Amino acid sequence: MIVYLSTLAVLVSIAALVGLGLNFQWGVAGLVNFGVVGFVALGAYATALTVSSLGWVLAMGLAAVVSAAASTILAFLSVRLEEDYLAIVTIGFGEIINILLLNEDWLTGGALGIANIPRPLASVIPAAQYDNFLPLFAIGLVAATFLVLEMLVRSPLGRALRAVRDDPTVASALGKPVLVLRIKAFAIGGAVMGVAGSLHAFYLTYIDPSQFTSIITAYAFMAVILGGRGSNLGLLIGSCTIISLIEATRFLKDALNIVDGVQLFALRLGLVGVGIILLLLLRPQGLFPEPRKHVRDFFEDSRESN
Amino acid sequence: MLGQVIVNGLVTGLLLALPSLALTIVFGILKFPNFAVGSTLTFGAYGTWVANHLMGMPLIAAAVVGSLVTAGMAILSDKLIFERLRDSGSITLLVASLGLSLVLENICRFSFGNATRDFDIDIARPLRWHGLRINHEQMTTAITVIICVVVVQILLHASPLGRAMRATADNPALAAVRGIERNTISHITWALAAVLLTISGVLAGMDRAIDPLLGWSYQIPVFAAAILGGLGSPIGAVVGALVIGVAEELSTLVLPTNDRQIVSFAVILVLLLVRTQGLFGARAVRK
Numbered sequence: 001m002i003v004y005l006s007t008l009a010v011l012v013s014i015a016a017l018v019g020l021g022l023n024f025q026w027g028v029a030g031l032v033n034f035g036v037v038g039f040v041a042l043g044a045y046a047t048a049l050t051v052s053s054l055g056w057v058l059a060m061g062l063a064a065v066v067s068a069a070a071s072t073i074l075a076f077l078s079v080r081l082e083e084d085y086l087a088i089v090t091i092g093f094g095e096i097i098n099i100l101l102l103n104e105d106w107l108t109g110g111a112l113g114i115a116n117i118p119r120p121l122a123s124v125i126p127a128a129q130y131d132n133f134l135p136l137f138a139i140g141l142v143a144a145t146f147l148v149l150e151m152l153v154r155s156p157l158g159r160a161l162r163a164v165r166d167d168p169t170v171a172s173a174l175g176k177p178v179l180v181l182r183i184k185a186f187a188i189g190g191a192v193m194g195v196a197g198s199l200h201a202f203y204l205t206y207i208d209p210s211q212f213t214s215i216i217t218a219y220a221f222m223a224v225i226l227g228g229r230g231s232n233l234g235l236l237i238g239s240c241t242i243i244s245l246i247e248a249t250r251f252l253k254d255a256l257n258i259v260d261g262v263q264l265f266a267l268r269l270g271l272v273g274v275g276i277i278l279l280l281l282l283r284p285q286g287l288f289p290e291p292r293k294h295v296r297d298f299f300e301d302s303r304e305s306n
Numbered sequence: 307m308l309g310q311v312i313v314n315g316l317v318t319g320l321l322l323a324l325p326s327l328a329l330t331i332v333f334g335i336l337k338f339p340n341f342a343v344g345s346t347l348t349f350g351a352y353g354t355w356v357a358n359h360l361m362g363m364p365l366i367a368a369a370v371v372g373s374l375v376t377a378g379m380a381i382l383s384d385k386l387i388f389e390r391l392r393d394s395g396s397i398t399l400l401v402a403s404l405g406l407s408l409v410l411e412n413i414c415r416f417s418f419g420n421a422t423r424d425f426d427i428d429i430a431r432p433l434r435w436h437g438l439r440i441n442h443e444q445m446t447t448a449i450t451v452i453i454c455v456v457v458v459q460i461l462l463h464a465s466p467l468g469r470a471m472r473a474t475a476d477n478p479a480l481a482a483v484r485g486i487e488r489n490t491i492s493h494i495t496w497a498l499a500a501v502l503l504t505i506s507g508v509l510a511g512m513d514r515a516i517d518p519l520l521g522w523s524y525q526i527p528v529f530a531a532a533i534l535g536g537l538g539s540p541i542g543a544v545v546g547a548l549v550i551g552v553a554e555e556l557s558t559l560v561l562p563t564n565d566r567q568i569v570s571f572a573v574i575l576v577l578l579l580v581r582t583q584g585l586f587g588a589r590a591v592r593k
Contacts, residue, residue: 032397078575088339088529089575091525096571099568262420263419266518267416270412273405277406281391
């Protein structure tokens with residue numbers, strides 16, 4: 001049971017990091033990104049390829065840098081686009097990354113992937129204790145990321161990003177560099193997704209392209225919508241809920257004898273789809289909507305009524 | 307050699323034409339890129355396969371059954387999901403269509419597993435003509451798609467229904483004043499898109515085999531084709547599809563075959579950078 005819970009903690013942490021990245025891009029800055037999985041995969045591969053020579057700290061840093069760089073390039077090319085088109089470009093990017101990982105086997109090992117990825121501090125911590133250490137490491141990582149992002153959201157940068165999201169024309173009339181702000185938001189979100197990829201690689205110690213399917217993107221979207229766009233705390237609760245529910249479907253296999261492995265997989269993905277649709281229909285603002293500031297919060301005499 | 311590549315490219319392009327057409331007419335009426343095109347194609351292919359393989363109908367009759375089932379599903383999803391979200395912005399609709407896509411794909415996977423399936427059709431020798439090799443499937447694809455494209459064009463431009471659809475796409479409020487029910491038009495559009503996608507699902511299933519990711523593998527080229535033609539322009543979608551098909555096949559002369567999807571993606575990127583309105587249509591840049 002403890003082993004199961006610690007696995008669950010790591011899975012939730014990975015999903016929470018991916019979700020935090022998407023929440024910064026989409027929730028805070030209003031830039032939709034359907035290629036989430038591509039950035040996670042870049043981070044995972046960057047870590048896996050360099051961790052034995054650079055050590056885990058630098059390898060994780062590199063994962064963040066590589067994903068942030070890819071985000072910057074993609075953002076530079078496409079954030080001027082209407083949301084619809086940005087969505088198409090990013091979903092294309094996610095697919096292309098997967099194709100490249102599969103085909104450029106001189107670097108990525110192709111369909112076989114990369115095995116025996118050394119875990120952080122594995123030489124210091126005895127193997128027997130490692131299953132207890134990894135969840136703590138993962139939760140620490142989520143906590144640190146959460147704090148940094150929460151500070152960013154409250155900083156002038158965060159305020160400017162929300163302004164750009166809500167009305168780019170007004171923001172640019174007030175002298176905010178809309179394009180630069182959007183690229184920054186995309187890069188920061190991408191870096192967080194890269195770190196999530198690192199954690200993914202450390203957790204499994206083995207990565208291949210089949211692990212990086214659009215299901216990762218779907219989880220992240222569901223977590224952001226469930227938590228409420230723009231709310232980091234909501235996101236954490238959202239990803240806990242989703243991953244726990246998804247993992248709970250594992251027990252369906254024991255309850256229903258008819259379900260085989262493929263059917264269980266299909267059932268999970270289908271339920272995620274149903275969940276996304278139901279949330280959009282029934283509670284589009286999420287569980288914990290971002291608090292709205294009103295004029296009254298600053299000027300008590302204001303007659304503004306909303 | 308080059309002739310063969312171009313023939314293959316045109317046929318690939320024709321195969322992309324119907325899904326791009328479906329994508330673009332739904333975009334015209336509902337103003338959002340429907341990410342469920344791929345999975346609707348898969349759904350239609352499986353529906354037809356059930357009627358053909360499990361119930362023993364001839365392929366054409368099975369395709370009719372598959373189209374009806376898929377059209378019913380599309381109308382139902384419009385009623386249950388998209389009609390209710392219509393006023394919440396295109397990105398919400400888009401995320402909802404991604405959800406629908408997961409549901410449809412996994413209904414197929416849950417019912418029939420990941421194994422590939424084939425239609426019950428006879429395998430025939432390829433035809434040879436002036437040194438070009440043309441499969442029967444390629445002939446069937448070309449003829450079917452050309453007929454469908456002509457029928458859709460006539461429907462859109464020479465029928466009261468088409469006029470109503472174009473009016474709704476152009477200005478829904480004005481169309482409503484003239485007594486055109488937006489919801490009815492949108493149901494009909496979904497149904498038409500579903501029929502086109504089922505037909506392309508059958509053609510794609512004949513070309514390779516049916517599996518739960520059949521439609522997903524066409525997603526990027528289909529979007530590339532529709533964007534190339536200008537989202538919302540039916541004739542643009544067909545032209546775009548032909549260009550993408552030929553470009554993908556030509557790229558195999560210089561690139562590894564596996565990398566052909568990258569060509570579509572590159573086309574999307576370059577187009578959006580250089581000519582955002584596509585060949586025939588809408589603007590993509592925001593402030």
